[in-house]
Amino acid sequence: MFGKKKEQPQIDKEQLELIKNAQKRIKQKKRLYIHFVIFLIGSVFIIVANTVLEIGKDFTLFGKEWFLFAILIWLFFLIYHVFNVFVTHKFMGKAWEKTQLDKLIVQQKLRIEQLKNELEKEAPIIAESEHYNESLNKKEKTSELTIIGAAAENDAIGKDNKLIWHLSDDLKRFKSLTNGHHIIMGRKTFESFPKPLPNRTHIVITRQSDYNVPDGVIIVHSLDEAIKAAKNDPQPFVIGGGEIYKQALLVADKIELTRVHENFEGDAFFPEIDTSIWKETANTFHTKDDKHEHEFSFLTYERR
Structure with a gap:
């Protein structure tokens, strides 16, 4: 009122952070899935290279084929990746994403209700001033x-x-x-x-x-x-x-x-x-x- 423009509703810092976190979690899950697929393919390739192609067949560690230790080391990194995604960031997941989305919806509903209440309060004043100005247009103003x-x-x-x-x-x-x-x-x-x-x-x-x-x-x-x-x-x-x-x-x-x-x-x-x-x-x-x-x-x- 009084000539000032009302600020347009915007996504606040908290909401923006929630959206960024959701996007980050999606990327982390995709990377973990790609890592898992590569691990399966790589493990099969290492086994075939040693048993079929006989690459490094005579090389053993502690009496075991070398590819077993290679797979175990890679498996360790995969497990670490899984831990980092699903434990370190335990707030993630579909349930978490749904919770964040629900929070955004609730906050937007509250903003809409606040705007409606402000308009309801100002409507009588605006209507009154418009009625008065309209009456002035119909006849010459004398006061x-x-x-x-x-x-x-x-x-x-x-x-x-x-x-x-x-x-x-x-x-x-x-x-x-x-x-x-x-x-x-x-x-x-x-x-x-x-x-x-x-x-x-x-x-x-x-x-x-x-x-x-x-x-x-x-x-x-x-x-x-x-x-x-x-x-x-x-x-x-x-x-x-x-x-x-x-x-x-x-x-x-x-x-x-x-x-x-x-x-x-x-x-x-x-x-x-x-x-x-x-x-x-x-x-x-x-x-x-x-x-x-x-x-x-x-x-x-x-x-x-």
Whole structure:
């Protein structure tokens, strides 16, 4: 998502090693079979050479014909070859090959299931964004959807449903930009406020059908519904949390981001901004001072 290409499933190192081992075992078995055939033919040839052709007939060792010792020595090497193939590499054989093949099949099935689960999770978001874009094509767009938020260098935006930092100028900027507009948020973000923010229309996205809110707060069940509810606002804002940001990044026109130049521990994160889709159009840096414990920058991005 967000302009990044998904990596194509590939055979991993473990699977590749299994395939190489299987190929190696096949070669070893073929060589052993060839060795056995040559041993039989060679033994017959040696016996015939000594008894029929009388080659080395008068040469004996310990009172025995020399070809018996030649065959025994060759037999020793054949037995060593057999031991090396069937004992030293005891994991081989048809049963072993079938086991490895079964492992490959199981691993590929797991990969397919993971891909299916990812597609099932992303399908509603993709469908929602396509529906929204389709509606924009049918009629002239009259509003500019803007994402606004603050994120650390590691994209952390909050912990335990609370802000991680307090930056006076950031709060002032948020108030100035969103004042008089519709602000779209998830349920947890709304619950993080002591009370609804003044002079703004709150649109809360929740799956709960009986969620109770104060008068004036609009309840919807999807980002698409939230955008429709704010259609008369020339610039509605999406203010969080992490999952709502992720969905909004597909359809938003603009991002107003405060980038806090430190890493923080968090449990909610701002999605990565793909610079092939988003162009930075403004950047204002702020140093630390009496009211600000951290350096930060006000960044503006617009869709390319």
